Amino acid sequence: MKPFRKWFGGKSEGEEAASALDSDNIPNHVAVIMDGNGRWAQKRGLPRVAGHHSGMKNVKKITMAANHIGVKVLTMYAFSTENWKRPKEEVEYLMKLPLEFFPKEIEELIANNVRIRMTGWPEGLPDYTLKTVQDAIDKTKHNTGLILNFALNYGSRKEMLSGIQRLAQDAKDGKVNPAEINEHLFSRYLLTDPLPDPDLLIRTSGELRISNFMLWQLAYSELWFTDLCWPEFTEPHFYEAIQEYQRRARRYGGL
Ligand code: IPE
Ligand code: IPE
Ligand code: MG
Numbered sequence: 001m002k003p004f005r006k007w008f009g010g011k012s013e014g015e016e017a018a019s020a021l022d023s024d025n026i027p028n029h030v031a032v033i034m035d036g037n038g039r040w041a042q043k044r045g046l047p048r049v050a051g052h053h054s055g056m057k058n059v060k061k062i063t064m065a066a067n068h069i070g071v072k073v074l075t076m077y078a079f080s081t082e083n084w085k086r087p088k089e090e091v092e093y094l095m096k097l098p099l100e101f102f103p104k105e106i107e108e109l110i111a112n113n114v115r116i117r118m119t120g121w122p123e124g125l126p127d128y129t130l131k132t133v134q135d136a137i138d139k140t141k142h143n144t145g146l147i148l149n150f151a152l153n154y155g156s157r158k159e160m161l162s163g164i165q166r167l168a169q170d171a172k173d174g175k176v177n178p179a180e181i182n183e184h185l186f187s188r189y190l191l192t193d194p195l196p197d198p199d200l201l202i203r204t205s206g207e208l209r210i211s212n213f214m215l216w217q218l219a220y221s222e223l224w225f226t227d228l229c230w231p232e233f234t235e236p237h238f239y240e241a242i243q244e245y246q247r248r249a250r251r252y253g254g255l
Contacts, residue, residue, distance in 0.1 A: 004100045018069055025246045027199035029073040030066060031151075031221070033213055034059070036205025036229030043229075049093040055230035056097045060105050064233040065145040067112055069242065073195055074148055075119065077213055081155030084124070095129045102136045109136075113145030114189035119191045120154035124196035149195065156215040157208055202238075204230045222248050 034055055041051030049162070058075055066074045079094055102116075107117070116136040133152065167189050170176040187193060197217040203209075206227040210218065224241045226233065 014065070014235035016119075017236050017240040017243065018065070019039070021069055021239065021242055022246050023070065024109060027222075027242065027245055028071070029075065029196050029198045030071050030202065030220075031075040031107075031198035031214060032062070033077045033201070033203040033211060034177050035203060035207055035211075037231060040203065040229035040231045043200050048090060049064065051229070051231055052090075052094055052097060056101050058231055059101065060108070061231070061235060063114065063146065064112065064149075065108070065115065065238045066198075069239070071146060074146060075151055075195075075198065075214075076149070077151045077154065077206075077211075079120070079152050079154070080098040080212060081121075081153060081158050095126050098129055098132045102132050106136055106139060109148070110143065111138060113143045115140045115143040115145065115147050117147050117195075118152050119149055119195075120152040121158075121238045122153075125153055126164055134140045147195070151213070155212045157212055160216060163182070170231065187216075190216065199240060200224060200241065202226070202241050204233050220252050221222055222249065222250065 037051035037055040038048035039051070040054065041048050044050075063074060083094070084091060116133070116139075118133055118137065122130055131154075133150070163186065167176060167181065167186065171178050171181075190213070197219070198214065198221045200213075201210075201218055201221045201223050203223075203225050206225070208225055214221075222245050225242055226237060226241070228237060
Protein backbone atom coordinates (compact mmCIF):
# COMPACT_ATOMS: atom_id res chain seq x y z
CA MET A 1 0.00 0.00 0.00
CA LYS A 2 1.29 3.38 -0.98
CA PRO A 3 0.52 5.97 1.71
CA PHE A 4 -1.47 8.87 0.48
CA ARG A 5 0.64 11.90 -0.35
CA LYS A 6 0.18 14.63 2.24
CA TRP A 7 -1.12 17.90 0.94
CA PHE A 8 -2.10 19.26 4.25
CA GLY A 9 0.68 19.14 6.79
CA GLY A 10 -1.93 19.97 9.44
CA LYS A 11 -3.05 17.63 12.16
CA SER A 12 -6.82 17.70 12.14
CA GLU A 13 -8.68 14.42 12.31
CA GLY A 14 -9.82 14.72 8.69
CA GLU A 15 -6.40 15.52 7.33
CA GLU A 16 -4.84 12.58 9.13
CA ALA A 17 -7.55 10.27 7.80
CA ALA A 18 -6.96 11.60 4.28
CA SER A 19 -3.21 11.16 4.46
CA ALA A 20 -3.64 7.56 5.67
CA LEU A 21 -5.48 6.58 2.48
CA ASP A 22 -3.93 4.44 -0.23
CA SER A 23 -3.50 6.84 -3.16
CA ASP A 24 -3.51 3.89 -5.60
CA ASN A 25 -6.99 2.83 -4.60
CA ILE A 26 -9.13 5.94 -4.62
CA PRO A 27 -12.63 5.30 -6.03
CA ASN A 28 -13.06 7.03 -9.39
CA HIS A 29 -16.75 7.67 -8.90
CA VAL A 30 -18.38 8.21 -5.52
CA ALA A 31 -22.16 8.63 -5.42
CA VAL A 32 -23.94 10.02 -2.39
CA ILE A 33 -27.57 9.75 -1.35
CA MET A 34 -27.69 12.86 0.80
CA ASP A 35 -30.48 11.85 3.14
CA GLY A 36 -31.77 12.96 6.54
CA ASN A 37 -31.92 16.73 6.15
CA GLY A 38 -35.47 16.89 7.46
CA ARG A 39 -34.84 14.66 10.46
CA TRP A 40 -31.65 16.57 11.29
CA ALA A 41 -33.67 19.79 11.47
CA GLN A 42 -36.58 18.28 13.36
CA LYS A 43 -34.24 16.87 16.03
CA ARG A 44 -33.16 20.46 16.61
CA GLY A 45 -36.66 21.90 16.67
CA LEU A 46 -36.10 23.56 13.29
CA PRO A 47 -38.30 23.44 10.18
CA ARG A 48 -37.33 20.75 7.65
CA VAL A 49 -36.12 23.36 5.18
CA ALA A 50 -33.44 24.47 7.66
CA GLY A 51 -32.04 20.97 7.23
CA HIS A 52 -31.98 21.40 3.47
CA HIS A 53 -30.12 24.66 3.85
CA SER A 54 -27.57 23.10 6.14
CA GLY A 55 -27.29 20.14 3.78
CA MET A 56 -26.57 22.46 0.87
CA LYS A 57 -23.63 23.97 2.72
CA ASN A 58 -22.25 20.50 3.23
CA VAL A 59 -22.07 19.79 -0.50
CA LYS A 60 -19.12 22.14 -0.97
CA LYS A 61 -17.17 20.63 1.96
CA ILE A 62 -17.53 17.07 0.72
CA THR A 63 -16.77 18.17 -2.86
CA MET A 64 -13.47 19.65 -1.69
CA ALA A 65 -12.67 16.53 0.34
CA ALA A 66 -13.33 14.32 -2.69
CA ASN A 67 -11.25 16.61 -4.88
CA HIS A 68 -8.33 16.56 -2.43
CA ILE A 69 -7.97 12.80 -2.54
CA GLY A 70 -8.38 12.53 -6.32
CA VAL A 71 -11.93 11.28 -6.80
CA LYS A 72 -12.85 11.90 -10.45
CA VAL A 73 -16.66 11.99 -10.26
CA LEU A 74 -18.81 12.87 -7.27
CA THR A 75 -22.52 12.37 -7.84
CA MET A 76 -24.86 13.98 -5.35
CA TYR A 77 -28.47 12.81 -5.29
CA ALA A 78 -30.22 16.11 -4.73
CA PHE A 79 -33.81 15.54 -5.89
CA SER A 80 -35.54 12.39 -7.06
CA THR A 81 -38.43 11.99 -9.49
CA GLU A 82 -40.38 10.81 -6.42
CA ASN A 83 -39.58 13.92 -4.35
CA TRP A 84 -42.29 15.85 -6.26
CA LYS A 85 -44.71 14.13 -3.87
CA ARG A 86 -43.55 16.42 -1.07
CA PRO A 87 -45.44 19.54 0.05
CA LYS A 88 -45.28 22.31 -2.52
CA GLU A 89 -43.46 24.70 -0.16
CA GLU A 90 -40.68 22.19 0.52
CA VAL A 91 -40.25 21.45 -3.20
CA GLU A 92 -40.09 25.18 -3.93
CA TYR A 93 -37.47 25.67 -1.26
CA LEU A 94 -35.36 22.84 -2.67
CA MET A 95 -35.64 24.27 -6.19
CA LYS A 96 -34.34 27.61 -4.97
CA LEU A 97 -31.26 26.20 -3.25
CA PRO A 98 -29.16 26.12 -6.45
CA LEU A 99 -29.80 29.88 -6.76
CA GLU A 100 -27.94 30.34 -3.51
CA PHE A 101 -25.39 27.55 -3.92
CA PHE A 102 -23.93 28.36 -7.33
CA PRO A 103 -23.43 32.13 -7.07
CA LYS A 104 -21.84 31.62 -3.65
CA GLU A 105 -19.57 28.72 -4.54
CA ILE A 106 -18.84 28.96 -8.25
CA GLU A 107 -15.61 30.95 -7.96
CA GLU A 108 -14.09 28.47 -5.55
CA LEU A 109 -15.30 25.54 -7.62
CA ILE A 110 -13.66 27.08 -10.70
CA ALA A 111 -10.46 27.79 -8.75
CA ASN A 112 -10.39 24.08 -7.89
CA ASN A 113 -10.93 23.03 -11.53
CA VAL A 114 -14.30 21.43 -10.68
CA ARG A 115 -16.70 20.76 -13.53
CA ILE A 116 -20.45 20.84 -12.87
CA ARG A 117 -22.75 18.31 -14.50
CA MET A 118 -26.39 17.39 -14.09
CA THR A 119 -28.00 13.97 -14.40
CA GLY A 120 -31.78 14.23 -14.54
CA TRP A 121 -34.67 15.64 -16.53
CA PRO A 122 -34.78 19.35 -17.18
CA GLU A 123 -38.53 19.00 -17.84
CA GLY A 124 -40.49 19.93 -14.74
CA LEU A 125 -37.73 21.95 -13.11
CA PRO A 126 -38.47 25.67 -12.71
CA ASP A 127 -36.72 27.89 -15.27
CA TYR A 128 -34.74 29.72 -12.58
CA THR A 129 -33.34 26.42 -11.25
CA LEU A 130 -32.37 25.24 -14.71
CA LYS A 131 -30.82 28.57 -15.59
CA THR A 132 -28.51 28.69 -12.58
CA VAL A 133 -27.48 25.05 -13.05
CA GLN A 134 -26.90 25.57 -16.77
CA ASP A 135 -24.91 28.70 -16.03
CA ALA A 136 -22.64 26.72 -13.67
CA ILE A 137 -22.28 23.97 -16.28
CA ASP A 138 -21.29 26.54 -18.92
CA LYS A 139 -18.85 28.36 -16.66
CA THR A 140 -17.05 25.14 -15.72
CA LYS A 141 -17.24 23.25 -19.02
CA HIS A 142 -13.52 23.61 -19.74
CA ASN A 143 -12.46 22.48 -16.28
CA THR A 144 -10.66 19.17 -16.21
CA GLY A 145 -10.78 18.23 -12.52
CA LEU A 146 -13.45 16.59 -10.41
CA ILE A 147 -16.88 16.29 -12.02
CA LEU A 148 -19.50 17.38 -9.52
CA ASN A 149 -22.59 15.69 -10.88
CA PHE A 150 -25.97 16.67 -9.44
CA ALA A 151 -28.67 14.03 -9.75
CA LEU A 152 -31.55 16.46 -9.99
CA ASN A 153 -35.03 15.31 -10.95
CA TYR A 154 -33.48 11.88 -11.40
CA GLY A 155 -35.06 8.45 -11.07
CA SER A 156 -33.48 5.24 -12.20
CA ARG A 157 -36.56 3.37 -13.46
CA LYS A 158 -37.63 6.35 -15.56
CA GLU A 159 -34.07 6.61 -16.85
CA MET A 160 -34.03 2.97 -17.91
CA LEU A 161 -37.48 3.09 -19.48
CA SER A 162 -36.69 6.19 -21.49
CA GLY A 163 -33.39 4.61 -22.55
CA ILE A 164 -35.22 1.48 -23.64
CA GLN A 165 -37.74 3.57 -25.60
CA ARG A 166 -34.97 5.34 -27.51
CA LEU A 167 -33.14 2.09 -28.03
CA ALA A 168 -36.29 0.41 -29.35
CA GLN A 169 -36.85 3.35 -31.71
CA ASP A 170 -33.26 3.11 -32.97
CA ALA A 171 -33.75 -0.63 -33.53
CA LYS A 172 -36.98 0.05 -35.40
CA ASP A 173 -35.20 2.65 -37.54
CA GLY A 174 -32.51 0.12 -38.37
CA LYS A 175 -29.74 2.02 -36.51
CA VAL A 176 -29.26 -0.75 -33.95
CA ASN A 177 -29.29 -4.48 -34.46
CA PRO A 178 -31.22 -6.01 -31.51
CA ALA A 179 -28.82 -8.96 -31.47
CA GLU A 180 -25.98 -6.55 -30.78
CA ILE A 181 -27.51 -4.85 -27.73
CA ASN A 182 -25.10 -5.39 -24.87
CA GLU A 183 -24.30 -3.74 -21.52
CA HIS A 184 -21.99 -1.20 -23.07
CA LEU A 185 -24.52 -0.15 -25.72
CA PHE A 186 -27.38 0.06 -23.22
CA SER A 187 -25.27 2.25 -20.90
CA ARG A 188 -25.02 4.78 -23.71
CA TYR A 189 -28.78 5.26 -23.56
CA LEU A 190 -28.71 6.19 -19.87
CA LEU A 191 -28.48 9.74 -18.52
CA THR A 192 -25.18 8.96 -16.84
CA ASP A 193 -23.42 8.30 -20.14
CA PRO A 194 -20.38 8.63 -20.44
CA LEU A 195 -19.64 8.56 -16.70
CA PRO A 196 -18.14 5.39 -15.22
CA ASP A 197 -20.33 3.42 -12.80
CA PRO A 198 -20.01 4.45 -9.15
CA ASP A 199 -17.32 2.53 -7.27
CA LEU A 200 -18.72 3.56 -3.94
CA LEU A 201 -22.21 4.54 -2.83
CA ILE A 202 -22.62 6.45 0.42
CA ARG A 203 -26.05 6.90 2.01
CA THR A 204 -26.57 8.95 5.15
CA SER A 205 -29.43 8.95 7.70
CA GLY A 206 -29.57 5.25 8.54
CA GLU A 207 -31.92 4.24 5.72
CA LEU A 208 -30.74 1.01 4.13
CA ARG A 209 -32.19 1.35 0.66
CA ILE A 210 -31.37 2.65 -2.80
CA SER A 211 -34.53 4.76 -3.38
CA ASN A 212 -34.56 4.45 -7.18
CA PHE A 213 -30.98 5.63 -7.57
CA MET A 214 -28.75 4.28 -10.36
CA LEU A 215 -30.13 0.74 -10.22
CA TRP A 216 -28.21 -0.32 -13.31
CA GLN A 217 -25.01 1.58 -12.54
CA LEU A 218 -24.73 0.31 -8.95
CA ALA A 219 -24.56 -3.36 -9.99
CA TYR A 220 -21.06 -3.80 -8.51
CA SER A 221 -20.65 -0.66 -6.41
CA GLU A 222 -19.52 -0.96 -2.83
CA LEU A 223 -22.24 0.27 -0.46
CA TRP A 224 -21.54 2.25 2.70
CA PHE A 225 -24.21 3.43 5.10
CA THR A 226 -24.07 5.70 8.09
CA ASP A 227 -26.67 6.69 10.70
CA LEU A 228 -25.47 10.30 10.51
CA CYS A 229 -27.79 12.72 8.78
CA TRP A 230 -26.41 14.55 5.75
CA PRO A 231 -25.84 17.95 7.47
CA GLU A 232 -23.69 16.28 10.14
CA PHE A 233 -21.64 14.20 7.69
CA THR A 234 -18.21 15.83 7.57
CA GLU A 235 -14.83 15.32 5.89
CA PRO A 236 -13.57 12.71 8.44
CA HIS A 237 -16.71 10.65 7.82
CA PHE A 238 -16.11 10.85 4.09
CA TYR A 239 -12.53 9.66 4.51
CA GLU A 240 -13.76 6.90 6.81
CA ALA A 241 -16.04 5.68 4.01
CA ILE A 242 -13.10 5.72 1.59
CA GLN A 243 -10.96 3.84 4.10
CA GLU A 244 -13.63 1.16 4.42
CA TYR A 245 -13.88 1.03 0.61
CA GLN A 246 -10.14 0.39 0.49
CA ARG A 247 -10.56 -2.61 2.80
CA ARG A 248 -13.13 -4.23 0.55
CA ALA A 249 -12.22 -6.92 -1.98
CA ARG A 250 -14.13 -6.32 -5.20
CA ARG A 251 -14.62 -9.61 -6.98
CA TYR A 252 -17.26 -8.94 -9.65
CA GLY A 253 -18.37 -12.53 -9.34
CA GLY A 254 -14.86 -13.90 -9.78
CA LEU A 255 -12.44 -15.14 -7.15
C1 IPE B 1 -32.65 14.48 1.81
O1 IPE B 1 -33.19 14.73 3.05
C2 IPE B 1 -32.87 15.59 0.83
C3 IPE B 1 -33.87 15.28 -0.20
C4 IPE B 1 -34.46 14.14 -0.39
C5 IPE B 1 -34.22 16.36 -1.10
P1 IPE B 1 -34.71 14.44 3.37
O2 IPE B 1 -35.52 15.64 3.04
O3 IPE B 1 -35.18 13.21 2.71
O4 IPE B 1 -34.68 14.25 4.93
P2 IPE B 1 -35.44 13.14 5.75
O5 IPE B 1 -35.04 11.82 5.16
O6 IPE B 1 -36.90 13.41 5.60
O7 IPE B 1 -34.95 13.30 7.14
C1 IPE C 1 -33.56 9.87 -1.60
O1 IPE C 1 -34.01 10.28 -0.37
C2 IPE C 1 -33.52 11.02 -2.56
C3 IPE C 1 -32.51 12.04 -2.28
C4 IPE C 1 -31.63 12.03 -1.33
C5 IPE C 1 -32.53 13.17 -3.18
P1 IPE C 1 -35.57 10.17 0.03
O2 IPE C 1 -35.69 10.74 1.39
O3 IPE C 1 -36.40 10.75 -1.02
O4 IPE C 1 -35.77 8.58 0.03
P2 IPE C 1 -36.89 7.70 0.75
O5 IPE C 1 -38.22 8.31 0.45
O6 IPE C 1 -36.60 7.72 2.21
O7 IPE C 1 -36.71 6.34 0.17
MG1 MG D 1 -35.19 11.27 3.20
